[in-house]
Amino acid sequence: MLDFSYTDDQASIAAALDGFVASALLSGYMARDRDGAFPEDAWRQMAGMGLFGLRIPREYDGQELDCVTAGIAIEAVARGDFNLCYGILNSAFVGDLMARNASEPLCREWLPRLAAGDARISVCLTEPHCGSDAASIRTRAERDGDDFILNGEKASVTLVMAADAGIVFARTDPDAGSRGVSAFLVPFDTPGVTRHPYADMGSKCILRGSLFLDNVRVPAANLVGTLNGAFGSAMQTFEYTRALIGLMCVGAAMQTLEETIAYTRERTAFGQPVSRNQGVSFPVAEAWSRLEMARWHCLRTLWLRDQNRPHNAEAAVCKGMVPEICVDVIRDCLVLHGHYGYTQDLPIEQRLRDVCGQLIADGTPQIQKIIIARHLYGRENV
Template identity: 50%
Template sequence: MIDFSFTGEQEAFRKVLRDFARSELIPSYTRWDRDAMFPRELWRRLGGIGVTGLRIPMAYGGGEVDCVTAGIAAEEISRGDFNLTYAVMLNSLIGEILTKHASAELKQTWLPALASGEKVLGIAITEPGAGSDAATLRTRAERRGDAYILSGEKSGISVATVADGFIVFARTGLEDGAKGVSAFLVPGDLPGVERKGYQDMGNVPIGRGSIYLDHVEVPAAYLIGEENKGFYQVMNGFDLSRILIALQCLGTAWQSLEETMEHVKTRYAFGQPLAKFEGVSFPIATHYTQMELVRWQCYRALWLRDQGKTHTKEAAMCKWLGPKVAADVIHECILLNGHYAYTKEMPLEQRLRDVIGLEIGDGTAQVQKIVIARELLGKEFKPY
């Protein structure tokens, strides 16, 4: 039997989030971008309605919901504020990593604060010379007694300038490739941790930037999982974040398209509504169709994850198509709304800037196609 419906509880949760997005998030969405401010208080409020703890066990104050419900949250919060959806995407990924692999001490220290929205954690993998090829990391962690000493640079890190801590991937072994990579929870206030923000095109409130680790001493208990096996232990989590990113992008595109449909029904040209012109209605029909197809692929991929089934190629499909389709939709909406949409008086230009950032983050379209090809043809035919 195939059932494409959401549960009554999921639909009720969707309504709560959509109402919250309309009343609390949309009005201030562009302000955080203009002021280059991270909306920490709204992040906490998302904690109050359960959004920041969706994939965290109830024993630590989380909701312990299924992945499909987390997808609903990503889609709905993004309708109001694209950047606040990082509270869903990042926290779901990090919540899973800590729950599955962290020590009891780390879980007790960080999971309740993460679930409540009081603390913000980032994930630091990318380096200046290691982006999608994360197995070539150069940041090192050396064991010294009851601590590890971390040194290196992490770049392109979301929430770099505002996070309270980071899950940092560093090389602990001499092996090449993914072997010998470990993960650590590094509090942001430790001596030797420095940050530098970027002047980005979009995602401005998220505080993306670089993190510099200069002989940072981290307690050995802050190792996540087994030494030299961190890369393999947490990579499965990126199948989840890639799907949530796709829904994050689609959510803001849905909002843009719905606003634009109202506009073309009430804006007149040559004596009739714009919606009566095929040059207007056909692009809307095309984009709506494409979004529906990608959206249901996203929820199918999340369902596969909830069932414990393989979904790596499905997640990669979602990741490369979701942001692309969303960017195309928002671009079309700008054109259909005319010159006012090109100004900062409307949120469309910011939505486009924000979505483009996630055509890069968590792996570009090219990288996702490599993943898909590898899954279809076998690892021995990996195209590099």
């Protein structure tokens, strides 16, 4: 049986979010970019709506909803403010990774606070010398009695300047490649931790930056998962967040497209609405077609995950192609707004800057094509 309809719960969450996004988020999107500070008030409002607990188990005060519902939520929020989606994305990644891999006491300590919006936990994998080739990380964690001592540098960490802790991926076996990587929950107030912010093109209020670890001592109880087993569990979690990222980009692009339809219906040139030219209406029709296809592909990928079915290649399509489609659509919409599109009076240039970040984060289009090619040819042939 094929059924593409939302459940009653999904439909009511989507309706509640549409109202919240239109009334509370959209109007502040550009101001939050100009301000550049962490959006504390909007974050609190989202936490109050339960948006950070969507994928956190009920025993840790989350809602434990399905992946499709998380996708519906992130798409809705992206229509109002692309950057606030990082709250949903981050808590979904960390919540999923910790609930599946961390000890009960560690989950009990952190997940209720993450769900309530009282704690933020960054994901710290990338290093200055490696991102795509993440198995080459050099940050070291060495056993010392009941503790581990961490040394190294992490790059490009979303939310790092606003977070309370990070899940830090570190090498625990120098000779074992991807099978020698472990993950640790590192509170950022631990002695030896310092952070440095980046000056970014977009998503400025998300405070991406570097993390430095200088003889940072964490208890062995802060291991997230098994010793040397963190790489695989991280990759499994990326399979899920890649579909969320796709929907986040679709939300921003679809909102821009709807604004463009309204504008080109009203704007006149040569004595008629510009929409009466196929040079205007055809790119709009193509953009809508591409976004609809992208949207349903991402939702299906999340549905596959909900069914515990394989979705590795599907997730790579979500991350590899969908942000590119959305960047194309937003750029076309900018041009269809004429010179106004180029100003900072409209949110289009900001959406373009913000969505561009997701061309790179969580693996570039090239890396996603490698994953898809391995799926098609077999790993040994690619």
